[in-house]
Amino acid sequence: MPARITAPIAAPIPARPRSARVVVRHIHLWLGLSVGLIFAFAGLTGSALVFYPEIDAAFSPALRAVPDGTRPPSWQAVVDTLHREHPARTGAWRIEIDPSGGAIPVRYYTPKETAGRAFAPMLLWIDPVHLTTIRTGFWGDTVVTWIYDLHYRLLLGEPGGIAMGIAGIAMLVLIVSGLWAWWPRPGGWWRALRFKRPAAAIRRLYDLHKLTGLIGLIPLLAITATGVVLDLPDQTRPLIARVSPLFHMPALIVEPVVRALPVDRLIAVAQRRFPDGALAWIETPATATAPIRINLARPGEPSRRFPRTNVLLDPYTGRILAVRDGLADTSGDTVLNWLHPLHGGEAFGLIGRWLAFVTGLVPSAMLVTGLLRWRRRSPPRHRS
The missing domain is CATH 3.10.450 (Nuclear Transport Factor 2; Chain: A,)
Known part of the structure; x- marks a missing residue:
């Protein structure tokens, strides 16, 4: 009886390990689909806040009625107005001096009306000519200050600030992973930087996505990184103090007499x-x-x-x-x-503020182009 000949069993082919670029692309994708929405929200609210003093004044008829350039006869007269019209508020008043003149913004940081909130000073404006209070409110009650709290701490106080700081760290990873995933190989720079107009729609979406990110890369990194430190002061200040000492104003007590100087x-x-x-x-x-x-x-x-x-x-x-x-x-x-x-861009004047405003729109553009491209590439079951 002839011997049975059996075919040798083929050894399983080992799975090819994923390259670092593929792994980073997956990280970028899933961060974009999760943190990307928060990133877009933070960018849009941040853009609205770049010009928040001007926006707030534009929607206040009382402030618009005070001409630019008008100034009080003296700053002592402004202090006397505050004491006369608000005698029960005996704490410190902070008077802001706008170089362009007009209505004088003032803050009172310890109002009893908002004693249970972490940061909710009383806001008021003084007419520099008639020396009367022309507008009064509390932080968080106006549209722009409400947006400020929403942008900074999600209206949740200190826990919201910590959450936004952690989300900001994830946003930095999102930005860096996108740059890593895009980084062209040697000789591929021209192709990587082109916008291929006659290409398919999915390719044009990719080109829009990458070029928008590259154009906004540096200001976006700066705004996101500074936002993380601003949201996490208790965590970042001690780290900075280890490298360089920080200034602390000494506690001072004076001897009161009958009358203060003007x-x-x-x-x-x-x-x-x-x-x-x-x-x-x-x-x-x-x-x-x-x-x-x-x-x-x-x-x-x-x-x-x-x-x-x-x-x-x-x-x-x-x-x-x-x-x-x-x-x-x-x-x-x-x-x-x-x-x-x-x-907020103030460091570079009006140009810097406009740059910060435009940069705040970049995460929304990135989210829309990235989401549309992902939906075109993914099968229906993955989209759901």
Whole structure:
């Protein structure tokens, strides 16, 4: 009987390992389908906030009625108006000085009406000519401040800020993974940077997606990274302090006397200390034994609206008690000082603000083009 001949059993072919680029593309895809929606939401709300003081004023008839360029007869007159019209509010008032003049914005940080909220100061505006309060409200009650809280902390207070900070880290991974997945091989740069107009629709979607991301790459990285640090101050400040010490204004107590000096005289003392400083904020004493703080904006500081040059004075004698030179900060404080101006574009003036506004629209464009391309490539069961 002839021997049976059996065919040898073929050994299974080992699965080919995925390349790093394929893995990164999958990470980018699934982050885009999950975090991408939050990214688009943060970008759109951020764009709306770039010009939020101007938008808020445009929708207020009371503020529009005050002509630009009008100024009060003195800053002491403004302080007297606040004390006269709000005698029960004995804490510190923060008076903002807009270089263009007009209605004077003021904040009161400890109103009893919002005592249970983490950040909800009273906001009011003073008519510089008639010296009367022409608008009053609380943070979060106006449209722009509500959007601000939504953008910053999802209306959830500190837990919302932590959630947005963690989401921001995922957004940074999303951006970097997209760049890695796109990065062309040697000799492929021209092809990678082209927009292929006559190609199929799915290819044009890909080209729109990649070119939009490349054009907005640098500002998007800067805005997202600064947003993470702003959302996670308790986690990031200690790390920065390990590398460079951070400034802490000393706690100061003054001896009260019968009458304080006029605010304008104290401002003059502060400006003699920093002759190149433009008046930005006046913070009145919080108690009878507290100093007055004068904030000055100096050339070279990244933020005109929130400068870091501060002078603390005895309101009764005019003696300078402590100063902070915003141009002589440590490297750690310099990093912190640039966060908000970079995030909102203020550091580069009006052009920077418009750049931040346009950059906020990029995540939505990326989400739409990426989602449309994914739906065209995926079978129906994957889309569901």
